[in-house]
Amino acid sequence: MNRIVVSLLLPLVFCAVCRADDLPATLDDAIKRLDKALPLRYEKVARRFARIDSMRDVVESVGGVKNADLSFVENIGVEYSSLNIDSALSVFDSGYKAALERGDSVAAVRFRLRMARIYPLKSIVKETINIYESIDALELDSAERRLYYDSGRFSYVLMASMYSSTEFAGEYFERACLFNDSLMTLIGENDSIYKLYLGTDYLNKKQYSLSIAALNDLLETLEMDNIVFPETALLLSANYAERGRTEQALYYTALVALSDIECGYLSSEALRRLGTGLYSRGDNKHAHRYLLASQENIAKTGAVMRSGLVAKSLPMIVGTHRDEERRFTRMLIIIIVCLVLILSLIFVIMYNHYRSLKRLRRMKDNLEQANQIKEVYIGRFLSLCSICMDCMDKLDDFNRIVGRKIVAGQVDELLSMVKSGKMSDEYSHQFYEVFDDAFVNIYPTFVDDVNKLLEPDKAISLSEDGHLPPELRIIALMRLGLDDSAQMARFLGLSLNTVYTYRNRIKSRARNRDTFDSDIMNIGILS
Numbered sequence: 212m213n214r215i216v217v218s219l220l221l222p223l224v225f226c227a228v229c230r231a232d233d234l235p236a237t238l239d240d241a242i243k244r245l246d247k248a249l250p251l252r253y254e255k256v257a258r259r260f261a262r263i264d265s266m267r268d269v270v271e272s273v274g275g276v277k278n279a280d281l282s283f284v285e286n287i288g289v290e291y292s293s294l295n296i297d298s299a300l301s302v303f304d305s306g307y308k309a310a311l312e313r314g315d316s317v318a319a320v321r322f323r324l325r326m327a328r329i330y331p332l333k334s335i336v337k338e339t340i341n342i343y344e345s346i347d348a349l350e351l352d353s354a355e356r357r358l359y360y361d362s363g364r365f366s367y368v369l370m371a372s373m374y375s376s377t378e379f380a381g382e383y384f385e386r387a388c389l390f391n392d393s394l395m396t397l398i399g400e401n402d403s404i405y406k407l408y409l410g411t412d413y414l415n416k417k418q419y420s421l422s423i424a425a426l427n428d429l430l431e432t433l434e435m436d437n438i439v440f441p442e443t444a445l446l447l448s449a450n451y452a453e454r455g456r457t458e459q460a461l462y463y464t465a466l467v468a469l470s471d472i473e474c475g476y477l478s479s480e481a482l483r484r485l486g487t488g489l490y491s492r493g494d495n496k497h498a499h500r501y502l503l504a505s506q507e508n509i510a511k512t513g514a515v516m517r518s519g520l521v522a523k524s525l526p527m528i529v530g531t532h533r534d535e536e537r538r539f540t541r542m543l544i545i546i547i548v549c550l551v552l553i554l555s556l557i558f559v560i561m562y563n564h565y566r567s568l569k570r571l572r573r574m575k576d577n578l579e580q581a582n583q584i585k586e587v588y589i590g591r592f593l594s595l596c597s598i599c600m601d602c603m604d605k606l607d608d609f610n611r612i613v614g615r616k617i618v619a620g621q622v623d624e625l626l627s628m629v630k631s632g633k634m635s636d637e638y639s640h641q642f643y644e645v646f647d648d649a650f651v652n653i654y655p656t657f658v659d660d661v662n663k664l665l666e667p668d669k670a671i672s673l674s675e676d677g678h679l680p681p682e683l684r685i686i687a688l689m690r691l692g693l694d695d696s697a698q699m700a701r702f703l704g705l706s707l708n709t710v711y712t713y714r715n716r717i718k719s720r721a722r723n724r725d726t727f728d729s730d731i732m733n734i735g736i737l738s
Contacts, residue, residue, distance in 0.1 A: 234435070234466060238458055241465035242489075242497060248472045249504060255475035256294065263290050276305045281318040284309070288325055293476040296332050296512050299325075320346060320355055328362040331369035332512075339366050348393070357397055364390035364411075388415050403432070404439055410446055419450045426450070436474050441467045445481065461488045468501070479508040647678045650687050654735045661686055664730050669720035681705065685713050689731050 235241035266287050270279040284306040291299035307322035327342040343366070348359050367387035374380045395408045406429040413422030426447045433440045448463035467481035486501035616624060651657060661683065662670040674680050679687060681703065688699050696710045703710070721727040 235469075238462040238465060241462060241469060245465055245469050245472070246497075248469060249500070252472045252475070252477075252504075255473065256477060259290065259294060259475040263287060263294075266290070276302075276309045277312065279309075281306055281310055281313075281315060281322075285318075285321060285325065288322075292325075292329055293471075293478060294512060295477075296329055299329060300333070317352065317355060320351065321358060324355075324358050324362045328365055331366050331373060334373065336370055336373070339370070353397070357394065360390045360394040360397060363387070364394065388412075391415070404429075407439060407443055407446070410443070410450075414446060414450055414453075417453070419454050423447060423450045435466070435470045441470050441476075441478070441481070444470070448484070457488065457492070461485060461492070464488060477508040477512045479505040479512070482508065643684070644678065647684070650679070654690070657687070657690075657734060658683065660734045661731075664722060664727060665717075665720045666722055671717075681709075682713050682717050685710065686717065686731060689728070690734055692732075694728075 235244050266283070270276060270284060270287070273279050276284050284302060288299045288302035288306065291302055303322045303326045307319055307326070310316075310318035310322060323342050323346070327339045330336070330339040330342075343359075343363050346359060348356050351359055364387050367383045367390065371380045371383035371387060374383065391408050391411050395405065395412060398405055398408075406425045410422045410426035410429070413419070413425060426443055430440070430443050430447065433443060444463045444466045448460045448467070451457075451460035451463065464481055464485045468478075468485050470476075471478040471481055482501045482505035486498045486505060489495075489501065490498035654660070658671070658673060665671070671680065671682055673683075684703055685699060688702065693699060693702070696714065697707055699705075700707045700710045705713075718724055718727055721730075723730070
């Protein structure tokens with residue numbers, strides 16, 4: 212007995228868990244809240260299934276449906292109705308058979324009405340109609356009669372939706388209106404749910420303002436977890452849609468979808484309507500997401516009738532969504548290509564910058580080397596100056612010796628000293644040695660650079676003592692800008708004909724005789 216009481220209290224506990232906060236203020240707020248709730252919907256559904264399992268355990272503990280409280284079994288079927296149609300029908304059928312075995316005609320009628328209420332979701336129409344036609348509402352008690360009218364109202368609305376494009380739609384809708392009128396007469400104005408049926412009646416009569424007023428009055432008294440909340444909000448959505456106020460119609464549809472999700476119902480209709488409406492609004496992303504979620508819910512509940520409604524909208528929205536994805540992919544490719552081009556440009560800039568830095572470092576090294584050569588050159592220049600000064604001292608000494616020799620009458624000895632040329636050769640040798648050393652230090656690759664201008668088999672090398680031969684000295688003077696052969700002859704202590712001979716011989720060895728002189732002037736220039 213205690214287990215039965217606990218199980219009966221479970222719905223109240225669940226409702227407390229799924230009780231919502233204040234309603235979203237706008238459609239955008241409702242969509243944001245729906246986006247957060249949608250991925251978590253199966254957690255809430257799992258809780259409901261867990262609660263149903265605990266209720267079934269209670270039934271099994273007393274020996275199954277044949278021994279259980281039939282109203283308790285009916286509650287299990289009602290819980291299944293928003294989760295799995297086949298399971299709900301199975302429970303109602305078991306309850307119906309158990310009621311017949313017990314001779315409980317009232318329970319049997321209730322189970323039949325419960326089945327008739329959800330038969331249309333499985334596209335079972337004939338059996339649904341047969342059930343309502345086989346039951347005389349006037350013979351039922353008040354509670355069962357109310358269930359009869361309420362189930363009939365719900366069933367015929369579903370069938371009218373199913374056959375909306377046929378001649379049966381009008382007939383089914385009229386029957387639904389009759390059931391609604393009967394409900395209003397049965398329950399009276401003092402019933403809290405009376406305004407739901409009143410709002411439905413005004414909507415059927417196209418009195419939209421009165422319908423909205425009645426339904427809003429009711430909605431203000433309801434929490435989002437109330438079983439009447441979804442239908443009330445859905446009727447408000449229908450009113451605003453009829454008046455062309457799409458934004459408000461979608462807002463109330465979003466509230467229905469949010470209520471279903473937060474309370475763990477696998478209802479697909481609100482998500483379907485919201486997805487279709489958002490597609491018309493241009494929000495393809497949400498439309499695609501909600502229609503897919505609606506289709507998933509249909510697959511889980513087995514409500515095949517609603518699958519057809521989703522199938523009408525989904526292909527078009529999926530196509531649009533794919534077009535958007537293709538546009539996004541193209542845009543992404545363009546962005547990637549642009550990024551690759553930018554990165555390539557940056558790489559080229561960085562590479563050129565690196566080459567510039569490398570060239571600057573090389574120029575810096577060459578400049579440092581040139582500074583070192585300059586210092587060597589200055590040293591060699593000072594050495595030449597020292598040799599010249601020494602020559603002047605030697606010349607003074609020679610003049611004194613000449614004076615003494617003449618005074619002493621030693622003319623023959625003096626003539627022998629002059630003819631020997633010993634002093635001249637000594638100082639010439641020193642001079643050329645310093646010149647060669649200085650020039651080779653200024654132009655370290657001079658010999659290699661000259662040989663690059665000559666035929667491979669006509670290369671010139673340094674002398675055995677490491678000094679420049681006459682040919683290289685002539686080229687060295689040409690590199691220094693001295694092009695006058697007479698000056699070269701005096702500088703090198705050679706005859707003019709000898710200089711001409713050397714210059715012609717060198718030029719005859721050149722790879723390119725026409726540019727040989729200008730090529731020599733480019734030796735040692737930094738590149």
